[in-house]
Amino acid sequence: MRTVTFSMNISIDGYCDHTIFNPDEELHDYFTAIMDDVDLLFFGRVMYQLMFPYWADVAKNQSGTADENKFAERLTAIDKVVISRSLASAENNTRIVRSNPAEELRKLKQQPGKKILIDSVSLLPELIRAGLIDEFNLVVHPIIVGRGRPLLAAGSLQENLNLKLIDKKFLKSGYVALHYLKK
Template structure:
């Protein structure tokens, strides 16, 4: 059975985007944090995206390695992003590219099916998609990279839940700029 990991950058007050889908609060990550994200992505066998996150990622990373100021880690991230199999869950788009499959039907049924397969870990991203997986009890690990900024509202990392989810702390790490990463596994 595959592990499902929900990992995102977020504000200290718990938002992945400020009002208006503004993600400018995060600024460019430190080299150490970017390398951590690269390592995390390279360890993933499959990436699951909601529409908004897909549109954000696919607007830059297909050619991110061709930018004149791209660092070696950014070049590797772009290559890894293109090569990693991806599934986009959306009923409003009709075309995806770059080693990606589109699912327009029941996201929870498809994520449950994918989790039951043999294979490496899967990352899930996008607040709506991850929120549905969270409510269905499908998330095995939460990774929070909390940035030292308060935005007061926007798109929350966590969704409203029907039941408590008990977690075990697996790792804590501090990065330059005051970013604190914590990893938790779901207690089953």
């Protein structure tokens, strides 16, 4: 059975607005390394549209820094599933699923392969409740924003999800990368 990993950047106060973060070379390298063990990305529509076509363009044109180009190449090479009722089309190695994300992820988890990486705040509560997420990679950025989308909305879970910290990395720019397993 494949491992399902939720991965997200968050502010110190728990918000997940990628437009306010300023990743550096070390952070790009961290996420590129995580993707070495991943062969499927599982996105919601909002995150998919935030990440693509931007990173696909960087990979194609090599328009970023060396670390950004490497991240973009790795990200775009991995197969993707995007959950959306409204997205009309998706690029290249991306498949759109219109309904029942938990059931789709359950089927994918049973297939052979490497890890499945989830990057979707909107799908997180449903997938936690379904018991489908095995581990969490959270990168805490040294910023307090006081606004935006929280990692989990109040009341979105009926029970606590207990986690075990198995690794932590302190990055030079003040980021803290935390790797948890579900207990």
